[in-house]
Amino acid sequence: VSTVTVQQLLRKETERLRQAGVESPRLDAEVLLTHVLGWSREKLYVHMQEPVRFEDRTCYTELVDRRANGVPVAYLTGHKEFMSLEFTVTSDVLIPRPETELLVERVIEHMSAAGPQGLVVDVGTGSGAIAVSLAKYLNRVRVVALDISTQALAVAAGNARRHGVAGRITFVESNLLEAFPPEARGQADWIAANLPYIASGEMASLPREVAGYEPHLALDGGCDGLDLYRRLIPQAWTCLKPGGWLGMEIGPGQAQPLIAALPRDNWIETAVIKDYAGLDRFVVARRWPG
Ligand SMILES: C[S@@+](CC[C@H](N)C(=O)[O-])C[C@H]1O[C@@H](n2cnc3c(N)ncnc32)[C@H](O)[C@@H]1O
Numbered sequence: 001v002s003t004v005t006v007q008q009l010l011r012k013e014t015e016r017l018r019q020a021g022v023e024s025p026r027l028d029a030e031v032l033l034t035h036v037l038g039w040s041r042e043k044l045y046v047h048m049q050e051p052v053r054f055e056d057r058t059c060y061t062e063l064v065d066r067r068a069n070g071v072p073v074a075y076l077t078g079h080k081e082f083m084s085l086e087f088t089v090t091s092d093v094l095i096p097r098p099e100t101e102l103l104v105e106r107v108i109e110h111m112s113a114a115g116p117q118g119l120v121v122d123v124g125t126g127s128g129a130i131a132v133s134l135a136k137y138l139n140r141v142r143v144v145a146l147d148i149s150t151q152a153l154a155v156a157a158g159n160a161r162r163h164g165v166a167g168r169i170t171f172v173e174s175n176l177l178e179a180f181p182p183e184a185r186g187q188a189d190w191i192a193a194n195l196p197y198i199a200s201g202e203m204a205s206l207p208r209e210v211a212g213y214e215p216h217l218a219l220d221g222g223c224d225g226l227d228l229y230r231r232l233i234p235q236a237w238t239c240l241k242p243g244g245w246l247g248m249e250i251g252p253g254q255a256q257p258l259i260a261a262l263p264r265d266n267w268i269e270t271a272v273i274k275d276y277a278g279l280d281r282f283v284v285a286r287r288w289p290g
Contacts, residue, residue, distance in 0.1 A: 004057060009057065010026075010029050020067075022068065032063045078090070088159055091214075103130070104129075104192070106282075117140050123177060126155075126156065128157070130145075132160050142168050146180065186240070189240075191239060191240060193248045196217070199224050203220055266288055
């Protein structure tokens with residue numbers, strides 16, 4: 001069996017990913033190799049001339065094959081970083097996106113200024129990325145995390161245990177906020193929602209790694225993508241305390257129609273927050289404090 005070094009293997013597999021049309025071939029090739037070897041990226045750079053064992057090469061080549069077929073890296077490694085925390089992800093949950101961190105940061109900022117306690121809600125929790133990060137960085141808040149998917153809730157609960165915050169998060173299987181705990185109604189300081197917001201007609205034009213591998217239940221937001229948010233808004237109003245905040249992640253062109261769905265008698269301080277790419281990404285609004 002011939003010797004193949006880390007560097008040779010990386011070159012070869014990067015080229016294969018490039019030819020398959022993968023957007024960041026070198027990065028993906030490195031991340032998958034560190035996963036197989038159990039190394040950090042730093043260690044990989046320092047050991048470029050080291051030979052790679054045959055079994056590791058076989059395993060790596062299989063992963064690269066799947067990546068070349070469009071499987072997202074996070075589903076291959078089984079984890080994804082969000083808010084500097086490591087989250088377990090499976091094909092039952094959406095892979096947390098970096099832009100969602102902006103919503104979490106906004107909640108953390110507000111809640112820190114308002115005092116250490118409180119109740120925050122994550123509706124459509126998926127991997128638990130929002131709920132677990134909030135519980136981790138706001139170490140005295142209580143969190144209610146809801147999802148319609150039993151499988152997603154199991155992944156989220158695992159992530160809560162992994163980060164030592166399971167004791168402060170209540171997981172609820174629920175269609176939007178229908179099963180929100182009755183005793184907590186009218187008490188939430190924040191409701192953060194990253195619900196499906198892709199218009200059904202656009203599902204087919206999503207990149208294959210999204211449409212082909214991420215759960216459609218986590219993506220399809222109905223006719224114009226805003227079906228779930230339209231249903232959520234009146235429910236959120238009853239769960240928030242007067243003066244509490246609702247934050248919703250959206251896609252391009254959705255800010256104005258979503259703002260139009262917030263009745264002016266009930267909601268104030270409505271604002272659009274842009275992401276780092278300068279795109280409208282969140283609508284936030286405050287329940288009328290009176
Ligand atoms: C876009 S994913 C967001 C996951 C996670 N919050 C994040 O930011 O990474 C949307 C989530 O909403 C859930 N969902 C879809 N329809 C729902 C409904 N009617 N009620 C509650 N959750 C729903 C999906 O199962 C999925 O986990």
